[in-house]
Amino acid sequence: MGVAWICANNENLTFSVSAVLWPSSIKAEMLACFAALIVAPVKVKITIFTDSAATIAGMVKLKEMMQLSVRKREKIPNFLI
Numbered sequence: 001m002g003v004a005w006i007c008a009n010n011e012n013l014t015f016s017v018s019a020v021l022w023p024s025s026i027k028a029e030m031l032a033c034f035a036a037l038i039v040a041p042v043k044v045k046i047t048i049f050t051d052s053a054a055t056i057a058g059m060v061k062l063k064e065m066m067q068l069s070v071r072k073r074e075k076i077p078n079f080l081i
Helices: 025-039 053-060 060-064 069-075
Strands: 004-005 016-019
Touching: 004 025, 016 025, 025 053, 053 060
Parallel strands: none
Antiparallel strands: 004 016
């Protein structure tokens, strides 16, 4: 399963990697979003375009999920991503 992103302002700045073990489109989309957020400079505005309802829902619920116990978090699909 492939994961990638591209910088719209500088098309020479790209990132791509393959995700292994339990491939799924949700996993690939979430990994691409997090990879873009991790490498972005501090205080920069980032716009992520996705049509994945599961990815959007996961991002919206991220703060709420972090307040759950480890046991409850581990039961949520793709939580580790």
